[in-house]
């Protein structure tokens with residue numbers, strides 16, 4: 001049994017100023033508000049302007065989370081940024097965030113697992129904290145997917161948005177009491193055979209370009225619900241709980257239909273599901289921390305509740321995390 005638990009102290013979020021509605025997009029590509037809402041649930045998304053980057057959005061979200069936790073940047077000794085859209089090929093945008101926050105100790109690095117990035121980063125931070133090597137972590141999901149979209153491809157450009165969310169985690173002694181706060185269990189998976197279904201057609205080592213997102217939407221959809229439910233069942237088994245024990249289900253926000261189908265298959269009541277996809281679109285690694293922040297801020301998620309996270313994305317990668325908030 002773990003003697004330490006990683007407790008989430010606070011959340012923060014940052015969204016680009018510009019809001020783009022489905023009607024705005026219908027002036028750019030052959031689409032409609034009806035089609036986008038029916039197929040995805042998305043109504044609008046925030047898109048970064050030239051002055052807003054993955055690092056700047058990440059810094060803004062991190063500052064909110066630090067203020068909420070009543071901590072100073074110097075209290076943080078680990079920063080993990082989940083992103084597939086870094087400001088530069090290198091250095092890691094996490095180190096840019098570290099420098100912007102004025103932190104010169106500890107370690108900061110990027111982690112890339114596309115839409116599952118936040119869960120992978122949270123699980124990684126949990127391992128660092130529970131091992132005793134680090135004490136307080138900022139886990140950030142920040143993305144500017146608008147930079148890698150093909151704005152002539154209506155099958156993908158209507159789906160994504162930009163933004164950043166962050167959480168502060170602290171290592172605390174775990175006394176072994178069942179209702180104790182913290183990350184209870186995390187489950188990560190990947191299967192690289194699915195690369196061609198969701199990928200970016202460029203990169204420094206292959207094309208020497210940044211490239212554009214390509215997706216076989218139907219194929220991703222077909223795999224999503226099964227993968228999501230499998231990894232959640234792993235979490236239930238590890239924690240000896242079932243769907244009725246969950247207070248809040250905070251899934252990756254890709255598509256309302258995927259979220260509903262996953263909740264239904266698992267037997268999680270729809271009124272326990274946090275949904276922000278209508279306002280943010282799919283913000284990849286930022287979607288879960290943005291949804292967490294929304295639900296904490298409006299009072300739904302409260303201390304002591306059982307919160308279940310899941311995500312699935314390019315790779316494929318997928319994962320779940322169960323947290324006593």
Ligand code: UT7
Pocket residue numbers: 030031032035036039040115154155156158198216217218219220221224254255258282284312313314
């Ligand atoms: O973050 C994890 C990764 N991403 C996902 O989880 C996304 C998974 N996939 C999806 O969410 C859905 O597959 C989509 C929303 C991408 C598409 O929904 P769909 O029900 O699978 O539609 P479809 O791709 O089968 O397209 C149906 C029709 C096609 O027309 P035809 O061939 O039936 O005449 C498309 O050309 O809809 C057409 N279409 C559009 N029409 C209006 C595709 N995109 C659009 C659009 N506006 N933006």
